[in-house]
Amino acid sequence: QELKTQYQYYVDLVDSQVEKKLDLTVIELEKDDSFEYLISFSDNVNWVCENKITGKPDSFIMASCLMYSILSNPIIKINNLNSKYAELIELALNLDMALKCVYEIISEPVTYFLEEDVWIEKKNPKVKITIPKGLIENDDLQQRIRDTIYSDELSGNRTSIMQFANMLHLIYLSCQNCQ
Numbered sequence: 196q197e198l199k200t201q202y203q204y205y206v207d208l209v210d211s212q213v214e215k216k217l218d219l220t221v222i223e224l225e226k227d228d229s230f231e232y233l234i235s236f237s238d239n240v241n242w243v244c245e246n247k248i249t250g251k252p253d254s255f256i257m258a259s260c261l262m263y264s265i266l267s268n269p270i271i272k273i274n275n276l277n278s279k280y281a282e283l284i285e286l287a288l289n290l291d292m293a294l295k296c297v298y299e300i301i302s303e304p305v306t307y308f309l310e311e312d313v314w315i316e317k318k319n320p321k322v323k324i325t326i327p328k329g330l331i332e333n334d335d336l337q338q339r340i341r342d343t344i345y346s347d348e349l350s351g352n353r354t355s356i357m358q359f360a361n362m363l364h365l366i367y368l369s370c371q372n373c374q
Contacts, residue, residue: 198233205261206233208299212292213270223274224288236264239356247357250314254304255367258297259360265293266348283349290345298324301367322370 199206213226239260243252252260269289273281303321307314329336340362347353 198237199230202233202236205236205257205296205300206230208296209261209265209270209292212295212299215295216271216288216292225272225274227268227270227272229268231268232261232264232270235268236261239264243356250309251307251316253306253360254300255360255363256356258300258363259356261300262293262297262359263353263356265289265296266344266353286348287345290341290348294341294344297363301363304367319367320371322367324366324370325373326366327369327373 209232216224240252240257243256243260248256266286266289269285271285271288271292273285273288302324304319306317306319308317309315326337326340329339331339344354
């Protein structure tokens, strides 16, 4: 309950995306209300703060932590999960929902900078997150990102939280330059 209060923005964002996904899907789905993802999210944020950064985690890091927490603790569940295909569909549904949350978080990021030994919060301009098509013909960059995360999850070769956070930062900058 304490984590729900602390991370209410993220809980509300995830709940909103889960409800949209449940409403749009024809297979029988249910929502995992255990909030295991929230415990994992908090653990990821704490780990990053203790091991990877100095100061406060920005929106890109928070978004990355949230995505990997959702993938580790799926929120959208398929009723009567009894086949490998159902597990693959469940992963795809949770990944899609997690990426929507991620893009929402980074659309108006908060960053921090150090000034006279005090961390100052900076709210950055809101942008519409649209992943550029990319340079490779017939190979959409957004789909490549999704496919890479999906295959990495299946093979157990997850990209680091910080690498993904840095990519999200670049996506934001790309979108900022297009507006």
